[in-house]
Amino acid sequence: MARLELKNLNKTFSPKVIPVKDVSLTVEDGEFLTLLGPSGCGKSTVLRMIAGLEEPTRGQIRLGGEDITFRRPGDRNMAMVFQSYALYPHMTVSENLASGLKLKNIPRAEIKQRVAEVAQLLGLEELLNRKPGQMSGGQRQRVAVGRALVRQAQVFLLDEPLSNLDALLRERVRADLKQIFATQKAPVVYVTHDQTEAMTLSSKVAVLNNGYVQQLAPPDRIYSHPANLFVAGFVGSPQMNLLTLPCRGRYALLGDFQIPLLDIPTVPPQIVLGIRPENVRIAQPEDEHIIQGRVFLVEHLGMHNLVSVRVNSSHSEPQTVRALLPTDQVWSNEEITLALPPQSIHWFDVESGDSLVGRQRVETMS
Numbered sequence: 313m314a315r316l317e318l319k320n321l322n323k324t325f326s327p328k329v330i331p332v333k334d335v336s337l338t339v340e341d342g343e344f345l346t347l348l349g350p351s352g353c354g355k356s357t358v359l360r361m362i363a364g365l366e367e368p369t370r371g372q373i374r375l376g377g378e379d380i381t382f383r384r385p386g387d388r389n390m391a392m393v394f395q396s397y398a399l400y401p402h403m404t405v406s407e408n409l410a411s412g413l414k415l416k417n418i419p420r421a422e423i424k425q426r427v428a429e430v431a432q433l434l435g436l437e438e439l440l441n442r443k444p445g446q447m448s449g450g451q452r453q454r455v456a457v458g459r460a461l462v463r464q465a466q467v468f469l470l471d472e473p474l475s476n477l478d479a480l481l482r483e484r485v486r487a488d489l490k491q492i493f494a495t496q497k498a499p500v501v502y503v504t505h506d507q508t509e510a511m512t513l514s515s516k517v518a519v520l521n522n523g524y525v526q527q528l529a530p531p532d533r534i535y536s537h538p539a540n541l542f543v544a545g546f547v548g549s550p551q552m553n554l555l556t557l558p559c560r561g562r563y564a565l566l567g568d569f570q571i572p573l574l575d576i577p578t579v580p581p582q583i584v585l586g587i588r589p590e591n592v593r594i595a596q597p598e599d600e601h602i603i604q605g606r607v608f609l610v611e612h613l614g615m616h617n618l619v620s621v622r623v624n625s626s627h628s629e630p631q632t633v634r635a636l637l638p639t640d641q642v643w644s645n646e647e648i649t650l651a652l653p654p655q656s657i658h659w660f661d662v663e664s665g666d667s668l669v670g671r672q673r674v675e676t677m678s
């Protein structure tokens with residue numbers, strides 16, 4: 313078991329394609345780090361460099377303190393699970409699980425024991441004699457994970473392992489993965505563009521955009537303290553309300569309403585207000601910071617309604633605020649008074665997109 317460190321990792325494919333820029337992060341034993349970001353942000357390239365399938369243009373990869381930047385993939389003792397499962401179609405589950413071990417000349421008795429252990433851990437005992445073509449997508453994916461576990465690698469790398477599964481199965485296998493990796497000691501690096509996977513599985517999330525780490529923090533911190541507009545907009549569903557507002561004195565103006573600028577040392581001419589729809593509530597008489605507007609859209613989401621409100625504005629284009637409200641109230645084309653609790657408001661710089669409340673762009677963590 314060993315700590316994995318990436319130091320100022322860069323990858324340039326061509327002058328115009330630079331998918332990884334100065335990525336530094338550490339994954340300790342027992343930590344589950346997720347690289348989260350939109351398609352093309354460089355996640356898989358980072359993972360492939362860790363695996364040794366791609367050479368960094370600059371920077372260093374260290375495992376247990378040793379520089380492994382240019383070590384051959386076969387000499388890294390890392391196990392990788394791909395989106396496409398990568399199982400041998402002509403082999404049974406048992407043979408697929410054992411295939412990596414046979415190549416390493418591990419004694420037959422030990423192979424048998426390790427396969428049996430992993431099959432039990434993953435609930436594959438009944439399937440050991442089947443071939444991949446005779447199994448569901450979820451079962452195949454469990455075999456692919458099993459093939460990684462059986463190797464007892466120093467690091468586990470998983471590249472979008474659930475993306476071929478339907479929504480229900482994805483949820484089940486996600487829960488399986490969480491349990492399985494909770495029992496593993498080696499660092500795990502997991503790539504996904506799915507924020508639910510990132511939030512539920514990880515002990516630490518690195519949000520990537522355009523090759524850069526935007527924020528590196530535990531999932532609850534990414535959610536409660538997004539470091540910039542990109543993270544605020546990418547993480548959370550329904551998406552955070554992000555409104556560009558003019559400032560006057562110590563207030564931001566949202567339509568006809570004033571929102572106090574708390575904790576902002578220097579007030580800029582304009583500012584971005586962020587508030588999650590679940591933090592916007594129906595105003596109570598004691599609420600101070602209220603806005604009023606007209607409901608123009610109600611979307612039913614099961615437990616809640618997502619209600620879109622056009623905020624009253626006598627001077628400027630009306631802005632829209634979306635609120636997640638209980639389904640026991642019915643709103644349609646009505647006037648509504650909403651509270652924006654000050655502790656739930658995030659402020660961002662219009663130019664840089666950075667959070668304005670003393671948070672750093674990239675949080676460093678030990």
Ligand SMILES: Nc1ncnc2c1ncn2[C@@H]1O[C@H](COP(=O)(O)OP(=O)(O)OP(=O)(O)O)[C@@H](O)[C@H]1O
Pocket residue numbers: 325329331349350351352353354355356357358505
């Ligand atoms: N071998 C390569 N040669 C040239 N460009 C490449 C190569 N591999 C990846 N790229 C480019 O690098 C960028 C990042 O790709 P990467 O696969 O790392 O993104 P990603 O975040 O994993 O995306 P996705 O979620 O779609 O898999 C993309 O623009 C991609 O086209």
